[in-house]
Amino acid sequence: MIKLSNYQFIKHLEVGEFLFWEAVIPLFAKLRMKRWHHLAAQRKLLLEVKIMIVNNVLLKLKNQDKNNINKAQGVLLSMKGKINILQDIQVEENVRPGKSTYDLLLITKYASLEDLDAYLTHPAHLEVAKYIGGVLDTQASFCYEIK
Structure with a gap:
């Protein structure tokens, strides 16, 4: 050749x-x-490439005193380790509180949208949601995908 x-x-x-x-x-x-x-x-x-679903929930409480915010933060964090499909959970407190701001930011991460749907119906989440629903004034949610 x-x-x-x-x-x-x-x-x-x-x-x-x-x-x-x-x-x-x-x-x-x-x-x-x-x-x-x-x-x-x-x-x-x-x-x-792993796709991850991130759900951010802003929470404004009816009673915005420090003790109530800390208790709500603890209740939200209590889900850690109880829900196996919940890959990560973070709860952050607003450092600039005010009448028009939210008090807490809940950040949760999942492997898929199906896992997010399963999380929403999980008994541990429903228990936390019951408490949060009683102290909640308003909320906003934003869900997105990262690669």
Whole structure:
């Protein structure tokens, strides 16, 4: 088999059909294999990308004193370890309280939307939701996906 550089390959393509079949087929086979490996690597990376669902809930309590906020924060954090599909839970207190602001931010993370739906009906969550519903003035929720 004749080994040709890319320049020689282009130059000899015009000469005749024999060189075309002898040089082009192996070159295309190599390019195809390299491309296939590249695509396989890309697919593997896409499969390895984990998608996570993050749900943020802003909570404004009826009674905004420090003790009530701390108790609500503790009740929310009590779900940690009780719900296996809950990948992470965080409860943050607002450092700039005021009449038009929310008091707490609940951040929860899940592997899928199905897990979020299962969390919403989990007995531990329903117990916490019952307490929070009694002290809650208003709430806002924002759910998004991260990769």
